[in-house]
Amino acid sequence: MDNAELRKYILNFSLGDGPHGNQGYNRVLLQLFGYAGHGKSSFINSCKYIIDDREEFIEHAEPENIQSKGGKTMIRKAYDLTQNITIVDNRGFCTMKSFERAEMYAQLGNFIPIGEEVIWTDNYTSMMNKLEDAELNLNYPDFIVPILIYSADYPMGPQREELKKFLENCVIMTGIFPIIVISKKESGVVKNIKEEFNNMGSKVIIPIENYTKEDHDKTQGKTEEILTIIHKALEQVRSCLGERRESGRDWRQRKKFLLEYIHRADREKEEEQRKSVEAKRRAVEKKREEERKEQEKREREEEEKRKREQQSWPCSIL
Incomplete structure (x- = not known):
C-alpha cells in the first residue's frame, strides 16, 4: 500500500468487519509503553499529525524529558485517532521494582482508568484496591494492542531481561506480541537494538523519526513509517478477531494474570525486605567484628608497649 x-x-477501519463481528469490542486501544523520555508522547504527536492531515503541527502530548522522574506523563491520557482507534500514553518505566511492574500491567490491562494519575504503589493493599475500583469501571469493549517505544539513543543494558519479561507478559495479557517502535533512528545504533529485540522474539520492529515542532515538514518516508505502525496494529486486531474471542472473557483473563502478579510482587517485596534486613544484620555483625578485632589489636599493642617499657628499666642495685 502507498x-x-x-x-x-x-x-475506514471497523471492528465489525470481521467474520464474527466485533465480538463485544467497540474500539482499538493502542497502548504505548516504554522508559521515560524514549518518545511515547512524540509518537502520539506524529500519529495525530498524520491522521488528522493538518498543515499545522500541534503538540497534543507534551514530549517527555528523561530528567523528569517517570517522564512528564503521570496521567493515562487518551487521544482519538479515528472513531474506532484510540492511542494511550501510559506512565513510563522507571525503577521497575516489583510493585512498579504490577502498576505497568495494571495500565496495560486497562485497570487504571484513562485520565487518572498513575501513582506507583508499593504494597499489596493499594494494588488490590485499584482492582476493586476497576470493577466499577468495566472496560470490556477495548481491544488492547501493546506498543513499546524504545529510543535508539539508549543502547540496551541491564534492562534487557526486564524488557523481555514485559514483552512475554504482554502476550499473556493481550494475546498480542507488542509492536516495537525504535525512535530517533538517525541518531542511535538501530541495528544493534533491532537485533536485541529480535532475540527477544519480536516480529514487528519499526525504526522511525518522529515529527516535532522544530521538524515537521512532511516526508513520504516519515509518514509511511507512522502509518505502517498503525496498520500493523490493526492487522493484528483483524487476525485475532478472525478467531472466536469474547471481550468480557479477555478482561477476566487479564484480571486473573494481574491478581497472580500482585501476589508474586507481594512475595518479592517480602523477600527483598528479608534480604535487606539480613544484609543490615550482616553489616552490623561485620562492624562489630571489625571493632572487636581493632580493640584486640589495640590491647596487643598496649601490652607489647608495656613489655618493652619493662625491659628498658635499669636493673636494681642490691
Whole structure:
C-alpha cells in the first residue's frame, strides 16, 4: 500500500468487519509503553499529525524529558485517532521494582482508568484496591494492542531481561506480541537494538523519526513509517478477531494474570525486605567484628608497649 491507501485503511477501519463481528469490542486501544523520555508522547504527536492531515503541527502530548522522574506523563491520557482507534500514553518505566511492574500491567490491562494519575504503589493493599475500583469501571469493549517505544539513543543494558519479561507478559495479557517502535533512528545504533529485540522474539520492529515542532515538514518516508505502525496494529486486531474471542472473557483473563502478579510482587517485596534486613544484620555483625578485632589489636599493642617499657628499666642495685 502507498501512504494514501494506508491512511484510508486506518480511517475506514471497523471492528465489525470481521467474520464474527466485533465480538463485544467497540474500539482499538493502542497502548504505548516504554522508559521515560524514549518518545511515547512524540509518537502520539506524529500519529495525530498524520491522521488528522493538518498543515499545522500541534503538540497534543507534551514530549517527555528523561530528567523528569517517570517522564512528564503521570496521567493515562487518551487521544482519538479515528472513531474506532484510540492511542494511550501510559506512565513510563522507571525503577521497575516489583510493585512498579504490577502498576505497568495494571495500565496495560486497562485497570487504571484513562485520565487518572498513575501513582506507583508499593504494597499489596493499594494494588488490590485499584482492582476493586476497576470493577466499577468495566472496560470490556477495548481491544488492547501493546506498543513499546524504545529510543535508539539508549543502547540496551541491564534492562534487557526486564524488557523481555514485559514483552512475554504482554502476550499473556493481550494475546498480542507488542509492536516495537525504535525512535530517533538517525541518531542511535538501530541495528544493534533491532537485533536485541529480535532475540527477544519480536516480529514487528519499526525504526522511525518522529515529527516535532522544530521538524515537521512532511516526508513520504516519515509518514509511511507512522502509518505502517498503525496498520500493523490493526492487522493484528483483524487476525485475532478472525478467531472466536469474547471481550468480557479477555478482561477476566487479564484480571486473573494481574491478581497472580500482585501476589508474586507481594512475595518479592517480602523477600527483598528479608534480604535487606539480613544484609543490615550482616553489616552490623561485620562492624562489630571489625571493632572487636581493632580493640584486640589495640590491647596487643598496649601490652607489647608495656613489655618493652619493662625491659628498658635499669636493673636494681642490691
